[in-house]
Amino acid sequence: MATASSMQQPALLLRQLTQDPVTASLLAAALATAVLMIAAVSRGGGRKPRLPPSPRGFPVIGHLHLVRPPVHRTFHDLAELVGAFNVEDYIAVCRGWDLQGLRRRAADVHRRFDALLEEMIRHKEEAREARKMRGGAEGETPEKKTATGTTTESSKDLLDILLDKLEDDAAAEVKLTRKKIKAFVIDVVTAGSDTSAAMVEWMLAELMNHPECLRKVRAEIDAVVGRDRIAGEGDVASLPYLQAAYKETLRLRPAAPIAHRQSAEEMVISAAGGFTVPAGTAVFINLWSIARDPANWDAPLEFRPERFMAGGRNEALDPRGQHFQYLPFGSGRRGCPGMGLALQSVPAVVAALVQCFDWAVDGDAEKIDMEEADGLVCARKHPLLLRPSPRLSPFPAVV
């Protein structure tokens, strides 16, 4: 789960937004990546280590020439590549030619990820080394500065735990390696960042297209959270309409629309005239269409958060994989391991965006288009362009 401090970063980004308007797409991606990266891999070590001198910057542009593509761009590129149509999969003579340049792009994404992870691990190792030098006992938890400046102990983050294992597991049968750590961190962070960013965008777009729902979400936040502090993860449980709007967005716009399995044994399906699925067949489960099936849903194509509210027909439906007509996070032991985080972080980010800003559509379209892009993650085809104007004055302090 993201911690209180992980939500501070989105809050800081929000405050910046009051001075510097950007597109909602960019903001969604940046916020989601920030929450994920901080939840999964914090650099740890509150005290500033003595760093080696930085490379020289040029006048005016400073260190701009050293800036690499933003982290969220790399995640986005990966999601796009994994879901891309590859002609080599369908026409045998095309195999090995890399006609669309996908392999070249994949190698580039791999290089960027590897550099990013090496940098994270190096920072973490430096912080751990510095802690040991200061005389910290083996296994001591990292120190962390609180808002008031006091130094306290905090729990270890994911990377600390993995590096502990790497050091301790000399005798283990299956050895953890640096490569495996990088693969694991990439798996978790990539699976969680673009999906969460896409859900923030879809939810904001749905609310903009349904002003009455937006009004209800905002009224609930104003009543429960007030205007003196920014809504956060801790408030989500007390905001039932916000949760219902999120569930409805997950139903209509699931960021991961397909679950993939392999049939363990031969199956005979009686529906649609009956057919047989042999053992070992790759099975793609269309979570997107299941959640729009008129057999299970009233007015399935309409955005109606009320269906998930008390007294609504789908009040009892939960997105965690127990109800097979609604599986935005998949189901079973290969179900999404990040759903707990995603059920907290996405509505918290949307709550803060709705609470802090009035949003206006950029351009004169009456409704925001809801076209979906191709790719592994079902994201918007066109970026969501909205103009924010601050609605809280003074802007609440970020603590």
Ligand code: HEM
């Ligand atoms: C709203 C955001 C998210 C949605 C809609 C979503 C949805 C899904 C879905 C449908 C699957 C496939 C499940 C299956 O096959 O049964 C999946 C897998 C996965 N998700 Fe998520 N997810 C989200 C956020 C996250 C987050 C925040 C993380 C990590 C922090 C995460 C980590 C993963 C991983 C590692 C897998 C692969 C699991 C495996 O194959 O064993 N997801 N997700």
